[in-house]
Amino acid sequence: MAVGGVPDGFLDGYPAILDEVSATGRRLRRAELDALREVGEHAAEMGQGLREIVGLYLGATHRVWGTLSGVAQAGSAAEVRRAGDAVLAATEAAVAAVGEGHGRAQRLLVRKEEAARREFIDDLLYGRSDLGRLAERAERFGLRLGLGYAVAVARGKEAYDDVHPVVRRIERGLTGRFGERDVLLATKDGRLVCIAPGSERAVFDAFAELALRPGPGYQMARRVAVGRRHSGTSGVVRSYEEALSALDLADRLELAAPVLRAAELLVFPVLMRDRAAMADLVRTVLGPLNNARGGAGPLLETIAVHADAGYVNAEAARRLGLGVRTLTYRLERIKMLTGYDPADALHRYTLETAAMGARLLGWPAQPL
Template sequence: MTGATGSTGTVAATGGTGISEDYLAGFTVLLAEVSATGRRLTREELDERRAVGERTAEQGHKLGQVVTAHLAAARESWPALPGTAEAPTARAVTAVASGVLDAIGQAVSAVCEGYERAQRLAVRQEEAIRREFIDDLLYGRSDLNRLAERAERFGLRLAHEHAVAVASGPETYDDTHPVTRRVETALVARFEARRVLMATKEGKLVCVAPGSQSDTLAYFAEQARIAMGGGRVAVGRAHPGAGGVVHSYEESLNALDLAERMPLHGEVLHAADLLVFPVLTRDRQAMADLVRTALGPLRTARGGPKPLLDTLWEYFDSGCVAAEAARRLRLSVRALTYRLDRIKQLTGSDPADPLHRYMLHTAVIGAKLLDWPAQEL
């Protein structure tokens, strides 16, 4: 037993792994008892090995170091194990050795279980801290100074400008979803040294990047749409400070919401290109009055106002080109012209007249924003 109890020093006992002998306390004693009696390790002894695995993980040791240290201690103690020295026959020696090897395997397996359990716990704790930070960052619920300090841990410097992109797809996504992992892996591979944070929020993918790195958000949008098999991405404007992240995030969400209510073209929306819409709805009452006045007469049309409202939308969206609007609506040019004439008769406004066109176009946009005629104004 002298080889296992310390006469050869710490390095010999642990195989030069850097693992303290404290973690191996009692291990060679167990092997000696197993060798002498042939018994298996008890539940308490296995729990002790699991605890050793947990402690070594918490101290930052690698699992390979811990396993190697146990195997080195077993190898050092092997020649002095009482069962092998006292066995009367070769068969008995083989039986004792088999029992000792089983015990070593049990002990090492328990150490690995404890190590992995500690690692899983550490990962869960880190994920909880990260999730709390993301919630506070996107909703601005924490003290800004404290938030800026926490942001450094996740690679963000909130004193600088940041922009937020949000991707919405056919499914809801969380941090463990394969789509999330695929996009995050692509970002890390492409922008390893940059200060980028990716997360999920309310079933959507979210990417926070410095405002000067527009290529990062463009790449995120591209990879998100590929991984999701479609979907839509909105990119907010860059704003300074922790409050700027919240502002950019809200702009992205508003752009996605706007795209749901209005038939906006394009898979990637930029909040900077949609600033006119918040302006139009800032005075909701005035916009509602315009919609009622300019488009209200369309309610008397056969089939209701929606077909004529859609006609105006596509006509204006196509640059007032009748042939293109007719193609989008799957109508003949003659049928489209009839509808435009009907709109002029009902509203008294001519879509071909520049002044009337501006009023009608604004009213149509307002109808989409206010969900008219589905919602009464």
């Protein structure tokens, strides 16, 4: 008979053991406990829940107790008590053994699932494995790669891993708002990765919000970058690489924005497509700044901050911690050394482009 949908075959001779225990008062043998652990493992592998299995065993105990013969039916009160104590002790040991085996199997299944998930994430983000097979595996993890997907990457002060409390918090937040379908959260190389349909901007906005402001006591991300939407499995790789490139650009250009979108940074790959030409521009336009007192660094910073401040002298001076008169003097020195006037629109564009190139190339710390 099945109890709660669980076949009574999982009892594996348990009623007969209880009948013997009630008559002899003995404890369960090691071999019996090992067999019960195997029953628990098998039940977990067959998809049976622990609650249902425990219910099956408790139900069997109840039935056996009602039909006990010998001591429990005709004996003295003391004998009945001893038989009852033996049965309860055996039931406790049996349920514990079944639960141990069930839990062991569940942990093994979880480890296998985690390993499969990790392998899938690696293959997906690096474009490994057969694309058709990868698309089939994606269905198992809630992704339909026929849709166009984008990838967001968050980087924190500390490395993220799969058991990091922030990861669990963000996962709960995203699942609660958007469900589990078509949204996948994972960690890779110490960074937090979110994969979702590129049309679902709300998902990436929520991911960035949760990563940057996870709540009191949780580690905040330093920056979040979002790649562009691309189709197919190769599109996920491309979007992931764009997000990583955006994080790298943000560091080299010292960008202040906490959230970056690859679509807004397309000018930089264009600028760096011809590295030799960019190096030549930096050497030609900014090279003379090396002749300034204190080297090129302070004047290069002045060019960059002046541009970031919209070429408003008072704001640029405030950001640099200088007086407006000192800023004006620096701008005059830049004009005198380079021949480019920050007040002239074309010259200004040349100086700003060269300053960006200098940051991307690491000049003047790195020789060109």
